[in-house]
Amino acid sequence: MWFVIRLILQPLQRLRRAALAIDSEMIDSGLSAGRLPVVSGPREVADLSAALNRMLGQLLTSMHATRRFTADAGHELRTPLTTLGMNLEILRRGSGLPAHQRERALEAMAAEHQRITSLLEGLQTLARGDARALPAPDDIDLADLLAQAVGHARRRHPAVTYLLSLPVQEIPTVHGWPAGVRLAIDNLLENAALHGHPAGQVQVNVTMAGRSAQIIVADDGPGIPADQRETMKERFARGAQTRGDGSGLGLALVQQQARLHGGALDLGVSPLGGLAAVLTLPIAAPALRASR
Known part of the structure; x- marks a missing residue:
């Protein structure tokens, strides 16, 4: 009886060891690395292995989409935010600026604000698509x-x-x-x-x-x-x-x-x-x- 129980529990132990072995370096190396072994039986354990791998795949896809969004946003927002800051500084220091110069600075700030808003909306949409966070078709x-x-x-x-x-x-x-x-x-x-x-x-x-x-x-x-x-x-x-x-x-x-x-x-x-x-x-x- 003990031998039969060990045979039944052996696939679960393999899954447990593989799950404990997954670390951040494995995740960084790609989706295929951070996966659990495929178990052929018993059927309940095989179903559990497949479900866990699907869950891991979804989590890893979402994580990589989030990282790409962060990298893209950090890279692309630097210039418009710098420009916006410069115009704010001009307005802060230039209390005696002529009206037409103040108006030009405000128009430039409004344009940069719109650019930032559009960029963030686009990046968020791309990130949702990368993560396949989609509603029912x-x-x-x-x-x-x-x-x-x-x-x-x-x-x-x-x-x-x-x-x-x-x-x-x-x-x-x-x-x-x-x-x-x-x-x-x-x-x-x-x-x-x-x-x-x-x-x-x-x-x-x-x-x-x-x-x-x-x-x-x-x-x-x-x-x-x-x-x-x-x-x-x-x-x-x-x-x-x-x-x-x-x-x-x-x-x-x-x-x-x-x-x-x-x-x-x-x-x-x-x-x-x-x-x-x-x-x-x-x-x-x-x-x-x-x-x-």
């Missing part, structure tokens, strides 16, 4: 979502002409996180306005490609050279011809949401002469439903 009415996003973009950029073209007879339905898809589309529309002509045109089209929907946002700006397009999807990437005060996170956010939804982001040449950003998302089942 749902079916997304792509036509309604696009109409709302374009309407919002028109209000933000009244000088820009947004042209939205949807399929006439069929509307694709996407399965995913509505807020994430909306975030990706908002960033594409914002980028098109910032990097196109000041009073230019942005074309927004939806096409079908097999079992996927393609959202195409095309602007009339300078575009992105072919050899720089993949680099521009990375965090904090800014092109040589970039216009505006973006955070450099827009396309990185779109790229992340595309991957989280099992899709892709491709950059090409717009028929307007600028950039064409193509967001491809898998269609939910049933694949299509009739247009209302």
Whole structure:
């Protein structure tokens, strides 16, 4: 009997020794290092091993996302905070500054404050995506979502002409996180306005490609050279011809949401002469439903 009990407890003892052996150095070396051994039996112990490894994987993913957020925030916030501090010092010491100089300093501070806020919001969203801290997916009415996003973009950029073209007879339905898809589309529309002509045109089209929907946002700006397009999807990437005060996170956010939804982001040449950003998302089942 004692021999049988030892055989049963042996897998649990292996799990206990492996758990005690996990330390910060193992965690720092990667997700695969901080794992417990796979146990084949008894079934209850094997299930426990699998559950614990899933939990460890989620914790490690979340931890690495937090570390990346901290590193990115520390690196990118240094410049705007320094600028903000300098302007505050100017205002503190310059009680006799002319009104127009004080106004310029205040405008610069407001711009830096907005930059910091946008940067933190973008970094938080990227960190949540890295940690896969996502809500339950749902079916997304792509036509309604696009109409709302374009309407919002028109209000933000009244000088820009947004042209939205949807399929006439069929509307694709996407399965995913509505807020994430909306975030990706908002960033594409914002980028098109910032990097196109000041009073230019942005074309927004939806096409079908097999079992996927393609959202195409095309602007009339300078575009992105072919050899720089993949680099521009990375965090904090800014092109040589970039216009505006973006955070450099827009396309990185779109790229992340595309991957989280099992899709892709491709950059090409717009028929307007600028950039064409193509967001491809898998269609939910049933694949299509009739247009209302």
